[in-house]
Amino acid sequence: MRKKVIAGNWKMNKVLTEAEQFADNVTDKLPNDDNVEAIVCAPFPFLPSLVEKTKGSRLQVGAQNMHFEDSGAFTGEVSPVMLKDLGVTYVVIGHSERREHFAETDQTVNKKVHAAFNHGLTPIVCVGESLEQREANQTMNHTEQQIKKGLEGLRHDQVADTIIAYEPIWAIGTGKTASSADANEVCAHIRNVVKEMTSGDIAEQVVIQYGGSVKPANIDELLTQSDIDGALVGGASLEAESFQQLVEAGTT
Ligand SMILES: O=C(CO)COP(=O)(O)O
Numbered sequence: 001m002r003k004k005v006i007a008g009n010w011k012m013n014k015v016l017t018e019a020e021q022f023a024d025n026v027t028d029k030l031p032n033d034d035n036v037e038a039i040v041c042a043p044f045p046f047l048p049s050l051v052e053k054t055k056g057s058r059l060q061v062g063a064q065n066m067h068f069e070d071s072g073a074f075t076g077e078v079s080p081v082m083l084k085d086l087g088v089t090y091v092v093i094g095h096s097e098r099r100e101h102f103a104e105t106d107q108t109v110n111k112k113v114h115a116a117f118n119h120g121l122t123p124i125v126c127v128g129e130s131l132e133q134r135e136a137n138q139t140m141n142h143t144e145q146q147i148k149k150g151l152e153g154l155r156h157d158q159v160a161d162t163i164i165a166y167e168p169i170w171a172i173g174t175g176k177t178a179s180s181a182d183a184n185e186v187c188a189h190i191r192n193v194v195k196e197m198t199s200g201d202i203a204e205q206v207v208i209q210y211g212g213s214v215k216p217a218n219i220d221e222l223l224t225q226s227d228i229d230g231a232l233v234g235g236a237s238l239e240a241e242s243f244q245q246l247v248e249a250g251t252t
Pocket residue numbers: 009095167171172173174175211212213214232233234235236
């Protein structure tokens with residue numbers, strides 16, 4: 001059985017004291033269940049403190065982006081070496097907001113995914129279609145291309161360890177969730193693409209999350225679907241109580 005992975009993506013929210021308070025409120029309340037992984041992907045300035053505060057707890061810490069180079073003249077960027085050195089374990093790569101506002105492409109996603117594995121970080125690779133693409137029936141083809149290009153050149157064991165987050169852009173922060181059946185259909189397609197790229201065994205191991213207006217009220221139904229193994233959650237991950245409820249849902 002694949003474990004459930006519930007990851008909060010705080011985006012550009014909170015100040016340090018709020019981030020620390022969240023950790024204080026959540027760390028000792030998470031379910032003691034190996035079948036669910038709880039991650040919080042926070043802005044860079046909070047990472048050292050969150051890593052410190054979550055030591056020995058079930059809450060893992062992730063970044064929301066990184067550069068693909070180890071070091072160099074890239075003003076304003078953060079490298080995988082820096083993240084690893086801090087004790088960060090996950091990194092979100094290719095979020096649609098980065099693709100839209102920061103010129104992230106499938107090629108940079110691919111370089112970052114390789115860099116993550118080269119430094120022992122687990123990538124959470126985001127894919128998903130826009131409303132226009134969905135209406136033009138391009139959802140399957142678009143997500144397939146994003147997966148093929150984003151994961152190109154990885155070893156099969158690395159593909160197995162990649163977390164894929166299917167986030168339809170039109171469902172992000174809009175309150176519109178894809179129906180669980182529609183979300184599952186795309187996640188199943190993504191698993192099939194992974195199978196074509198690797199093998200049936202590897203495809204069965206890959207964790208595929210759904211993201212887009214997930215909240216405590218709708219997560220149960222999403223998680224009952226055959227190919228949805230967790231959630232990448234924005235707004236509803238910001239409050240400790242709501243995040244905790246989302247993680248609890250992963251235990252059922
Ligand atoms: O983009 C998301 C997570 O990465 C989803 O955000 P919301 O849960 O706020 O819709």
